[in-house]
Amino acid sequence: xxxxxTILRTVVDLGDRSYEVCTGEGILGQVGYMMRQHNLNGxxxxxxxxxxxxxxxxxxxxxLDDHGLRSVFLSIREGETHKNLDxxxxxYEELLENSIERxxxxxALGGGQTGDIAGFVAATLLRGFxxxxxPTTVLAQVDAAIGGKVGVNLPLGKNLVGAFYQPRFVLSDVxxxxxxxxxxFRSGIAEIIKYACIRDREFFVYLEENLESLLxxxxxxxxxxxxxxxxxxxxxxGQDELELTGxxxxxxxxxxxxxxxxxxxxxxxxxxxxxxAAGMVAAGHMGTAVTGFPGEExxxxxxxxxxxxxxxxxGDLSPDxxxxxxxxDKKVEGGRVRYVLPRRLGEVIPRTTVPEPVVHDxxxxxxxxx
Amino acid sequence: xxxxxTILRTVVDLGDRSYEVCTGEGILGQVGYMMRQHNLNGxxxxxxxxxxxxxxxxxxxxxLDDHGLRSVFLSIREGETHKNLDxxxxxYEELLENSIERxxxxxALGGGQTGDIAGFVAATLLRGFxxxxxPTTVLAQVDAAIGGKVGVNLPLGKNLVGAFYQPRFVLSDVxxxxxxxxxxFRSGIAEIIKYACIRDREFFVYLEENLESLLxxxxxxxxxxxxxxxxxxxxxxGQDELELTGxxxxxxxxxxxxxxxxxxxxxxxxxxxxxxAAGMVAAGHMGTAVTGFPGEExxxxxxxxxxxxxxxxxGDLSPDxxxxxxxxDKKVEGGRVRYVLPRRLGEVIPRTTVPEPVVHDxxxxxxxxx
Numbered sequence: 001x002x003x004x005x006t007i008l009r010t011v012v013d014l015g016d017r018s019y020e021v022c023t024g025e026g027i028l029g030q031v032g033y034m035m036r037q038h039n040l041n042g043x044x045x046x047x048x049x050x051x052x053x054x055x056x057x058x059x060x061x062x063x064l065d066d067h068g069l070r071s072v073f074l075s076i077r078e079g080e081t082h083k084n085l086d087x088x089x090x091x092y093e094e095l096l097e098n099s100i101e102r103x104x105x106x107x108a109l110g111g112g113q114t115g116d117i118a119g120f121v122a123a124t125l126l127r128g129f130x131x132x133x134x135p136t137t138v139l140a141q142v143d144a145a146i147g148g149k150v151g152v153n154l155p156l157g158k159n160l161v162g163a164f165y166q167p168r169f170v171l172s173d174v175x176x177x178x179x180x181x182x183x184x185f186r187s188g189i190a191e192i193i194k195y196a197c198i199r200d201r202e203f204f205v206y207l208e209e210n211l212e213s214l215l216x217x218x219x220x221x222x223x224x225x226x227x228x229x230x231x232x233x234x235x236x237x238g239q240d241e242l243e244l245t246g247x248x249x250x251x252x253x254x255x256x257x258x259x260x261x262x263x264x265x266x267x268x269x270x271x272x273x274x275x276x277a278a279g280m281v282a283a284g285h286m287g288t289a290v291t292g293f294p295g296e297e298x299x300x301x302x303x304x305x306x307x308x309x310x311x312x313x314x315g316d317l318s319p320d321x322x323x324x325x326x327x328x329d330k331k332v333e334g335g336r337v338r339y340v341l342p343r344r345l346g347e348v349i350p351r352t353t354v355p356e357p358v359v360h361d362x363x364x365x366x367x368x369x370x
Numbered sequence: 371x372x373x374x375x376t377i378l379r380t381v382v383d384l385g386d387r388s389y390e391v392c393t394g395e396g397i398l399g400q401v402g403y404m405m406r407q408h409n410l411n412g413x414x415x416x417x418x419x420x421x422x423x424x425x426x427x428x429x430x431x432x433x434l435d436d437h438g439l440r441s442v443f444l445s446i447r448e449g450e451t452h453k454n455l456d457x458x459x460x461x462y463e464e465l466l467e468n469s470i471e472r473x474x475x476x477x478a479l480g481g482g483q484t485g486d487i488a489g490f491v492a493a494t495l496l497r498g499f500x501x502x503x504x505p506t507t508v509l510a511q512v513d514a515a516i517g518g519k520v521g522v523n524l525p526l527g528k529n530l531v532g533a534f535y536q537p538r539f540v541l542s543d544v545x546x547x548x549x550x551x552x553x554x555f556r557s558g559i560a561e562i563i564k565y566a567c568i569r570d571r572e573f574f575v576y577l578e579e580n581l582e583s584l585l586x587x588x589x590x591x592x593x594x595x596x597x598x599x600x601x602x603x604x605x606x607x608g609q610d611e612l613e614l615t616g617x618x619x620x621x622x623x624x625x626x627x628x629x630x631x632x633x634x635x636x637x638x639x640x641x642x643x644x645x646x647a648a649g650m651v652a653a654g655h656m657g658t659a660v661t662g663f664p665g666e667e668x669x670x671x672x673x674x675x676x677x678x679x680x681x682x683x684x685g686d687l688s689p690d691x692x693x694x695x696x697x698x699d700k701k702v703e704g705g706r707v708r709y710v711l712p713r714r715l716g717e718v719i720p721r722t723t724v725p726e727p728v729v730h731d732x733x734x735x736x737x738x739x740x
Contacts, residue, residue: 089455089524096526124494127521127532128612151497156466162497163533242498 008227012146013238014166021146021170021234023227025219028173029059031134032067035105038168040130042104043070045095047118049078052110052136055179060109060134072098076117080267083113083152085161091121105130105168111137112144112272116162119150123165133167136176138188139272142195142229143251145170147237158263164242172230174222187273189214189308190254192225194280195232197301198250201346203228208300211307249350253340254280257363260325264317277310278366285362286354287341297345302369312369319363323356378597382516383608384536391516391540391604393597395589398543399429401504402437405475408538410500412474413440415465417488419448422480422506425549430479430504442468446487450637453483453522455531461491475500475538481507482514482642486529489520493535503537506546508558509642512565512599513621515540517607528633534612542600544592557643559584559678560624562595564650565602567671568620571716573598578670581677619720623710624650627733630695634687647680648736655732656724657711667715672739682739689733693726 007024022034035044044064048057053075064071074094076087095106106129108118115133122131133145151162177185189211196204206224207214213221233251240247258279261270284301287293326337338351339359377394392404405414414434418426423445434441444464446457465476476499478488485503492501503515521532547555559581566574576594577584583591603621610617628649631640654671657663696707708721709729 085455085459092524092531093526096524096530120494124490124521124531124533126530127519127534149497151494154462154466156463160466160496161462161494163494164497 012234023172032063048109107132109134112140133170141172187271190273190277195229257282282362285365382604393542402433418479477502479504482510503540511542557641560643560647565599627652652732655735
């Protein structure tokens, strides 16, 4: 563990909705101080889940208490199947029954699903509460907690209900990552690799040199990798908050195929990062045919993912299953199937139409890797 | 009926969320043209209710069709009891089943409840649709459709779930007011009187001189009264979009007592404007004790309301019932009971604490008017 108390601050620059992402080690206990610093002085409702509360309830409760803030802890069940309007309605009622009022705040303490649900509740109860993200997973720290996308699923599909609702600040404590199960930690690494691929060639080289140290959860490496990732996410979001210009869509590198893999398997067999890892390689292979992405760089991407132990073993799914699903997903969302393709490591081209035979070849390539 | 095609335009100035409120007579058929003018080119989902669709479906459908816009009409049931999350969920599903996609638009065609529900759906489905308000009641044209407050009720209270979500434009056709039942039309007049009381002494005098013509739905008078009201609402909202500074709270003149009357009677016995009419007189009477509001001006307010045939007959409700309810409502919303009190006709003082005996006297005064 690092002994210094450095907090790395990244600004998400959105005019009067700007905020800081603060990344550090062992800083969760500063949450009360930071609430006050941001002028959040009312009651604090902490929305979390049982596993996370077991670990961090006391630290967060005493930090809020030490700064004179009344707190209420609400626990929701984990998992995509609970990320729905019933959970939202239940939280509305619990918050009101706990006398949460206009001017109070809501903290999401947990992973991406907790943040998505709590953020949607914060956006819509009494026309909006001040909202704070305290993400405790790699995926939430580098992705879900930054950028204001909040929402829940409908039976018809994932994240169909939601809003853009920015937090007042994000507090990411990498010490909370020490308790993550190995598989979940590794899954988050896929999103970190994604940031390197889409915007930062130098960071890709850093990951090639330091991925084993990151996997060993060496704190300096975690801090660096997570704060660089946050910086890239913040920059992209700052350029296209509402996903209107196409800039923000580069964050979907690897996600078109990734989502198809996840939804075909009911969000149960693969973790998000595992599916995205396969999707990035597929997009890389399409890139070699469409954008001139060098085959040697695709090899480097595959090699890096192998270090993170992504297996590419997609079981009984076939490339045709994936293709059918991609077509279906796009029909629901509207419009043609488009991909984010790499031109070189560190640079992608958004919204590219790819001929289906090229997509099929790319999927065959991924399948052959297993 | 006026024969000219004048459209009165009021800008709600909210930076990059600014929009126009267009008031005219017989302009509903311009909706397709205006959608195009605002670059809204996708499918249009019109959310309305059976009574309104009976009258205006064909006009709106052909206007959208004439401008090459695919339209889908969805009907929801009227009334506060249907303004809830079940209706919202039902609309989400219907919209998705009708292949409504990112980039399409939602129009609210109807009264305030229709606009509140449709606006909340527009704010939260697929993280937000372009939204247009086509209000068809006095209350919606001068109040609900302007300012971005959207939302639904929970069993625990009214409008507890919602957002600030501004429309792209508001199209108010005063011709649609001709079909309103007499009682509903008159109820809307209370909000028009409110605007005069809070911001525009000259408009109050205009109403004293023209209320009978307004009640007769003479089109020039309706156009003038509605567009002046819209202008005041737009100005107040432009100064305090998110209800943070207190400026916007002046729109609640008459509403503290008004809401208590409505909620005590289950939103069934009195229309909103009828309750607000009594609330404004009560606030006026408190003003005579607290702010120096001249008794002669209170008499003018009462006289004006009598012309509009507000009866002040509150049946078996007692002043003590009202006081209890006001205390309870404030407890739910948090904070002390505060009133918006007039200083003179055309000027109010927001957030005034009033001693309970003064409130009681004011209620006794209203009761004595019946």
